């Protein structure tokens with residue numbers, strides 16, 4: 001098996017699995033309990049909060065643990081309640097849908113041809129009643145890095161809060177919430193070799209969010225429910241591991257991706273890399289193979305032991321065409337012919353060579369079969 005769908009989720013690191021299991025066995029008490037045995041759970045929670053806060057240049061009291069990136073985005077969007085929100089068209093569904101649910105009115109900003117939401121377009125959309133600007137750090141379908149620093153500066157100068165969904169970028173790019181002028185930022189552990197069930201929402205102190213979940217008042221009253229201490233511990237360990245080899249990993253992925261693309265292009269010259277001219281996460285590649293339906297390509301590659309996706313994991317099994325590729329100007333017929341190949345730290349150049357040859361084979365087979373190719 002060659003796993004090339006790391007933007008969907010990542011295989012949990014063995015160290016993380018051990019840390020989660022140890023925590024479940026030894027620190028299972030409720031961290032909110034008053035007796036001394038629960039101190040171990042409280043300590044783990046405290047350390048995780050300090051660690052994540054330190055990585056983001058945030059204060060520990062600004063770090064709220066959630067169960068997922070989706071939850072963090074939904075929680076953050078409560079700030080737009082009843083008002084006007086500005087949202088990039090290439091945002092994750094959890095941002096786009098939560099904006100429609102919570103904001104009174106939403107302006108959706110189309111990206112440029114490289115899938116980037118431009119600050120000038122955000123500026124034009126600003127209104128006196130704008131409550132929130134939402135632009136992600138890196139796109140999950142193309143890898144395109146968004147102009148987050150510029151949009152943060154704009155948001156700050158106009159005193160409009162700024163939500164940045166950094167789910168795909170955390171652990172791959174340095175993130176400093178103060179330097180970026182970000183007011184809300186979301187993370188998810190399972191994208192960085194951590195467990196499912198742990199995420200984080202940075203909330204700049206003083207922002208009036210409305211809790212999505214009411215109850216015992218955990219997480220500063222914003223996220224009730226007994227804390228998932230083992231998953232949060234897993235997130236801390238995963239984040240530390242990611243931080244320890246971030247630059248080396250980026251270089252490695254860049255080289256792997258370059259080798260893969262060169263091979264693929266030699267075999268399928270018509271293959272197009274979307275967002276090619278944008279600054280990108282090198283390990284996330286959206287490949288347009290005109291005429292080859294992505295569902296078919298994914299199924300054929302699966303039979304050959306190669307796992308890629310037909311866009312975002314959450315929509316890969318639905319009939320919907322990717323809103324990201326459509327927003328970037330692709331016609332529907334082409335938007336149905338994009339596969340996403342996303343690399344991880346266990347991939348090798350041998351695997352990438354096999355994958356390039358397999359994609360070329362699948363493409364060639366479809367060319368032969370199809371009259372209208």
Ligand SMILES: Cc1ncc(COP(=O)(O)O)c(C=O)c1O
Nearest residue numbers: 068069070092140165167168188
């Ligand atoms: C950019 C982005 N935001 C949010 C999410 C949702 O994260 P989670 O799976 O933790 O809910 C994803 C997951 O694919 C994502 O890629």
